[in-house]
Amino acid sequence: MSESIERLLKNPVSFLTDAGPDEDIAISSRIRLARNLAGKPFPVAADLDLRREICDEVAKAAAQSGALGCPECFQFDPEEMDAIDREILFERRLASRDFLARAGGTRLLVRDDESSSVMINEEDHLRIQTLRPGFQLDTVWKIIDRLDSELAKQLDFAFDDRLGFLTSCPTNVGTGMRASVMLHLPGLVLTGQIGPTIQGVNKLNLAVRGIYGEGTDNRGSLYQVSNQSTLGESEEQIIDRLNSVISQLIAHEKEARRTLLERDQYGLLDYVGRSYGILRHSYKLSSEEAIKSLSGLRVGVDMGLFNSVGIRKVNELFIAIGAAHLQKSAGRELSPAERDICRAALCREKLKHS
Amino acid sequence: MLCDICKKNEATIHIKEIHNGQSHTSNLCESCAAEQEKNGKLGALGFNLAEMLHNLGKISADAAHTPDSEERNESVLTCPGCGWTLSKIKHSGGRLGCPECYHTFEKIIRDALSGVQRGTVHFGKRPPSASGNSRAALEAELKERQHELEALVKREEYEQAAACRDRILQLKEELAALDGGKNE
Numbered sequence: 001m002s003e004s005i006e007r008l009l010k011n012p013v014s015f016l017t018d019a020g021p022d023e024d025i026a027i028s029s030r031i032r033l034a035r036n037l038a039g040k041p042f043p044v045a046a047d048l049d050l051r052r053e054i055c056d057e058v059a060k061a062a063a064q065s066g067a068l069g070c071p072e073c074f075q076f077d078p079e080e081m082d083a084i085d086r087e088i089l090f091e092r093r094l095a096s097r098d099f100l101a102r103a104g105g106t107r108l109l110v111r112d113d114e115s116s117s118v119m120i121n122e123e124d125h126l127r128i129q130t131l132r133p134g135f136q137l138d139t140v141w142k143i144i145d146r147l148d149s150e151l152a153k154q155l156d157f158a159f160d161d162r163l164g165f166l167t168s169c170p171t172n173v174g175t176g177m178r179a180s181v182m183l184h185l186p187g188l189v190l191t192g193q194i195g196p197t198i199q200g201v202n203k204l205n206l207a208v209r210g211i212y213g214e215g216t217d218n219r220g221s222l223y224q225v226s227n228q229s230t231l232g233e234s235e236e237q238i239i240d241r242l243n244s245v246i247s248q249l250i251a252h253e254k255e256a257r258r259t260l261l262e263r264d265q266y267g268l269l270d271y272v273g274r275s276y277g278i279l280r281h282s283y284k285l286s287s288e289e290a291i292k293s294l295s296g297l298r299v300g301v302d303m304g305l306f307n308s309v310g311i312r313k314v315n316e317l318f319i320a321i322g323a324a325h326l327q328k329s330a331g332r333e334l335s336p337a338e339r340d341i342c343r344a345a346l347c348r349e350k351l352k353h354s
Numbered sequence: 355m356l357c358d359i360c361k362k363n364e365a366t367i368h369i370k371e372i373h374n375g376q377s378h379t380s381n382l383c384e385s386c387a388a389e390q391e392k393n394g395k396l397g398a399l400g401f402n403l404a405e406m407l408h409n410l411g412k413i414s415a416d417a418a419h420t421p422d423s424e425e426r427n428e429s430v431l432t433c434p435g436c437g438w439t440l441s442k443i444k445h446s447g448g449r450l451g452c453p454e455c456y457h458t459f460e461k462i463i464r465d466a467l468s469g470v471q472r473g474t475v476h477f478g479k480r481p482p483s484a485s486g487n488s489r490a491a492l493e494a495e496l497k498e499r500q501h502e503l504e505a506l507v508k509r510e511e512y513e514q515a516a517a518c519r520d521r522i523l524q525l526k527e528e529l530a531a532l533d534g535g536k537n538e
Binding site for chain 1: 435436438446447448449450451452453456463466467470471472473474475476477478479480481482483484491494495498514517
């Protein structure tokens with residue numbers, strides 16, 4: 001198990017380090033599908049033996065169908081992993097906290113490039129996920145649709161002609177699909193437009209969630225926009241609706257950055273410069289300050305102010321500064337104070353030649 | 355009337371939202387409303403599990419005092435698939451025990467879904483094992499979609515109505531293909 005984590009850590013985090021459309025503002029696109037096995041209690045009502053049986057059944061189906069590149073895919077059993085290794089899976093967005101907190105009878109299958117994964121026995125028997133860089137929900141849908149179909153050849157999914165795919169929580173019934181795009185919106189935050197924008201998007205029946213906090217208190221200006229409703233529209237219709245709203249958000253963000261540059265060029269440069277200064281010269285860096293500063297640095301990189309720092313290096317740092325990733329690279333458990341020192345050292349090192 | 359969120363202050367702001375033809379009123383005090391607005395949540399009120407649970411709770415409480423036998427039965431129903439009752443669903447945060455629960459608690463789930471979802475009938479992907487490809491299932495869905503289309507047009511929800519119309523055309527094509535197959 002531990003060998004798998006070491007192998008995983010050697011991977012570049014592909015959804016952050018590969019090129020993607022509109023990557024200056026859209027960090028990543030993700031779709032997840034909730035599926036359950038027909039005639040079996042949902043994980044919340046299944047006992048440990050049954051949950052283990054379900055893990056074996058799904059893993060076997062993945063191996064037989066070749067889904068996720070299995071049997072050569074990564075397989076993690078959270079029960080057998082220590083807390084830091086489990087946290088690595090969360091920081092790389094491969095598993096939810098809820099999944100990792102479950103008491104036994106869970107398994108995680110991950111394609112070797114980390115682009116797709118299946119959580120077995122999270123809230124539903126299967127939570128299939130595909131995560132790619134930039135703004136490309138259509139491509140992500142094609143990938144996950146194929147993956148789902150491969151699994152459906154081997155597994156009998158709980159489905160009702162009227163209600164669609166049956167899920168443990170009725171808020172996911174129907175398509176079982178949650179599609180989301182993570183956006184970096186510092187322009188809208190700095191111009192004070194983020195509040196009204198979120199309200200507008202909410203009125204269109206889409207959810208906006210701050211990645212590091214809600215609303216205007218958001219650190220890092222990172223927001224995730226996703227569909228709320230899963231029943232009554234096809235997957236393509238949901239994605240079309242999201243695409244049109246997200247395209248507009250990207251256009252608004254670009255406009256806000258232009259406005260900032262015109263109205264207060266030195267204010268913007270100062271914001272970017274201070275962010276860079278903190279990352280480049282600090283010796284103690286909390287996670288909160290690092291995220292805030294990386295967000296500022298990202299704006300500067302988008303503006304072409306840095307020659308040797310690319311957007312993907314900044315993206316990668318967002319993951320590398322996570323508590324579990326820092327402890328893994330230090331090779332031991334670190335106290336919160338030690339983590340701040342290691343985090344600062346990592347940022348100084350990565351930005352040394354910029 | 356007390357605020358729906360803090361349950362302490364007097365509610366002075368009343369927001370009525372209409373979603374899928376269902377109206378929902380939120381009663382908030384000034385400070386909770388300001389907090390919601392600040393966090394951009396005001397437009398999303400009434401769109402969460404809490405409301406669904408509220409509905410479940412209400413039905414269950416009403417049923418205990420109602421002479422109506424059907425409603426009273428809902429409160430003591432036990433799912434044959436997993437043995438779960440309404441109270442178990444409430445305690446699990448609105449999660450159901452098994453696929454069969456959707457049939458056992460059909461009426462309650464249908465009511466709750468209308469406040470959470472944009473539609474009442476599934477569009478989109480179907481697994482290869484779905485029985486919906488049989489003639490009877492196609493005809494039943496066609497009938498249901500035609501009723502839904504009328505309701506959507508009446509509520510002036512044209513975007514949804516267009517999607518519904520597309521599905522009706524698709525169903526008609528599938529039925530025609532079945533007929534074609536029979537004639538060969």
